[in-house]
Amino acid sequence: AAACDLAVCTADAKFSFSEVRLGLIAATISPYVVEAVGPRQARGLFATGRVFDAAYADKIGLVTEVVADTAALDAARDRIAAEMMACAPGAVEASKKLVDDVAHRPVEDVMEETAKRIARARVGEEGQEGVRAFLAKRKPIWAI
Numbered sequence: 106a107a108a109c110d111l112a113v114c115t116a117d118a119k120f121s122f123s124e125v126r127l128g129l130i131a132a133t134i135s136p137y138v139v140e141a142v143g144p145r146q147a148r149g150l151f152a153t154g155r156v157f158d159a160a161y162a163d164k165i166g167l168v169t170e171v172v173a174d175t176a177a178l179d180a181a182r183d184r185i186a187a188e189m190m191a192c193a194p195g196a197v198e199a200s201k202k203l204v205d206d207v208a209h210r211p212v213e214d215v216m217e218e219t220a221k222r223i224a225r226a227r228v229g230e231e232g233q234e235g236v237r238a239f240l241a242k243r244k245p246i247w248a249i
Contacts, residue, residue: 107137110201112168113181114159120167123154142166191248193231 106112106120122131122138131138131151139147142165150157162168172181189197203222207215226232231247238245 106162106167107134107141111170111185113170113172113178113185114162114168115175115178116159116171116173118159118162118168118171119156120158120162121154121156122150123156125151126154138167191244193235193245193247195229195231196226196235199226 106114122134124131135147135151138150142150146165159168159171163171170181172178199222203219207219227236231245234247235245
């Protein structure tokens with residue numbers, strides 16, 4: 106869940122970073138968990154190996170959505186897939202990279218670069234198609 110851009114679970118889901126109970130550490134997943142929930146939460150969860158529920162996972166940011174049951178999980182998957190398929194693939198990739206590049210950096214350090222990126226996107230193939238589609242009140246080619 107921590108390594109996913111979007112993580113959806115059912116309300117009855119249970120989570121645990123139980124490596125410490127085996128005399129191990131959560132080393133492999135630690136960068137993803139720390140990024141998702143923050144150092145303090147990760148430290149406590151790694152040190153105790155305690156089991157926690159979906160509501161707590163949602164509260165700390167380990168998951169992005171909690172749904173009632175597996176039928177709702179299927180519906181959420183389909184909804185998210187439809188939302189993503191309506192987006193320009195190159196813009197999605199560039200947006201994900203943008204988040205990585207600006208995270209945890211002061212705004213004044215990234216403003217010039219973000220302005221350059223939006224300018225490149227506006228004149229790029231996907232940006233041009235997206236604006237044309239919007240003005241023509243039609244779907245862009247990637248969403249057809």
